[in-house]
Amino acid sequence: MPKGITIVGLGPGKPGFLTVEAQQVLRAAPEIYLRTRKHPTVEALPSSAVVHSFDDVYERAGTFEAVYAEIASRVVALGSREEGVVYVVPGHPLVGESSVQRILAVAEQCGLPARIVAGLSFVEPVCSRLKLDALAGLQIADATELALLHYPPFNPDLPVLVGQLYSRDLAADVKLVLMMLYPDDHQVTLIGAAGTEDEIARSISLYELDRSPQIDHLTSLYVPPLLEAGSLQAFQEVVSHLRAPEGCPWDREQNHRSLRPFLLEETYEVLQALDSDDTSSLKEELGDLLLQILLHTQIAIEQGEFQMADVVSHIVTKLIRRHPHVFGEVRVSGAEEVLANWEQIKNEESGQDEARLGPSAVPLSLPALARAQTLQRRATRRGFDWPDADSMWRQLEAQWQGFREAETADAQGTQFGELLLGLSTMASGLGIDAESVLREAVARWEKHFHQSHGDAVTDPKQVLGGGP
Numbered sequence: 137m138p139k140g141i142t143i144v145g146l147g148p149g150k151p152g153f154l155t156v157e158a159q160q161v162l163r164a165a166p167e168i169y170l171r172t173r174k175h176p177t178v179e180a181l182p183s184s185a186v187v188h189s190f191d192d193v194y195e196r197a198g199t200f201e202a203v204y205a206e207i208a209s210r211v212v213a214l215g216s217r218e219e220g221v222v223y224v225v226p227g228h229p230l231v232g233e234s235s236v237q238r239i240l241a242v243a244e245q246c247g248l249p250a251r252i253v254a255g256l257s258f259v260e261p262v263c264s265r266l267k268l269d270a271l272a273g274l275q276i277a278d279a280t281e282l283a284l285l286h287y288p289p290f291n292p293d294l295p296v297l298v299g300q301l302y303s304r305d306l307a308a309d310v311k312l313v314l315m316m317l318y319p320d321d322h323q324v325t326l327i328g329a330a331g332t333e334d335e336i337a338r339s340i341s342l343y344e345l346d347r348s349p350q351i352d353h354l355t356s357l358y359v360p361p362l363l364e365a366g367s368l369q370a371f372q373e374v375v376s377h378l379r380a381p382e383g384c385p386w387d388r389e390q391n392h393r394s395l396r397p398f399l400l401e402e403t404y405e406v407l408q409a410l411d412s413d414d415t416s417s418l419k420e421e422l423g424d425l426l427l428q429i430l431l432h433t434q435i436a437i438e439q440g441e442f443q444m445a446d447v448v449s450h451i452v453t454k455l456i457r458r459h460p461h462v463f464g465e466v467r468v469s470g471a472e473e474v475l476a477n478w479e480q481i482k483n484e485e486s487g488q489d490e491a492r493l494g495p496s497a498v499p500l501s502l503p504a505l506a507r508a509q510t511l512q513r514r515a516t517r518r519g520f521d522w523p524d525a526d527s528m529w530r531q532l533e534a535q536w537q538g539f540r541e542a543e544t545a546d547a548q549g550t551q552f553g554e555l556l557l558g559l560s561t562m563a564s565g566l567g568i569d570a571e572s573v574l575r576e577a578v579a580r581w582e583k584h585f586h587q588s589h590g591d592a593v594t595d596p597k598q599v600l601g602g603g604p
Contacts, residue, residue, distance in 0.1 A: 145255020148331030208238035261331030
């Protein structure tokens, strides 16, 4: 073999799956370096070659990161010899082979030639067993990488194939991630030893995934689509269709301004579902609110303003930037320090003076009580606050006295507004969301009124307006 690195794929299991090119390279090689001997085709390798493996690295190194780093370093060193090196991996060298990616990167830096000899991956025999068309949206993931996530990066309306599910501990971690997107009883299929004489496929519920005794280094997992559309992509397709020339006349007529009242209405319906602790209604109302967001985004797309990816990218970037204690090296003592850091980062982003309250940043369209508390929270985070509850009570008593002494209706209105503002300030100091507790109190009063007056009330608005 000439100087350089030749990386050969062994295929999924059966020696008959070796490509003609792979067989030629292996027969001509005086020595072969295996990533691991744990592969069915290893027994069929040419007897003329001296066979080495890197299994000792797995036993010695503490993490996969360290394993692949050491293997890559040793393979590149071997490839620098005049005779080069033949490095052999299971499946296809470019499907789920982290060591290969490292080797290619280091070899390129060193100017060392690297050649890929393709092999069948685990994907082909799995597709054969399950009769899947890989081009029909099949999503492929590595179990070790999936287990590190907090939410699966999949479109649940399309099939998923998870490879390298090598242990029950790993399966437990993968299960927890998948259950963030799929129902606990979603039917999945475990495929063992795909492409070998021992190939099996077993359907189970997702929650049973880590209970199977058949999981080993040749195990894959197939996750079929949800029975009903459940992806944002499907939602966007429907909204885009509604806005298309062949879509709905009403939806096509809408613009950012015409949709404003619906956005507000749906927001309050979400709040009502939250206030009533009705999870069924909350699920429905959140969908209605999300529809408004997708409609505004679709209009923006059509007008060349921005796309959904811009909306998502902006908020993802902002969340990461404003949580340096999660995604960076910053240390915080608790929630109060998190809020202080958040406000400081916001000021740095907008170039605001640290000492300014910035009321213009609080929308005027908010209900007065909610806007007051938002402003008060921002003031508190900048050090403007009442020293204690007694001080707030004395201020409220003074405002009440001012109301009682007011001699005109206008003066009474002004003083009463100050009293309401004082009450909202006190609520903020006590950690109470005044807008929410007032809505809840009104709902309790309305219920009591209906129970007390029976059919005397025909319109709920009469109750909220002071009675019939």
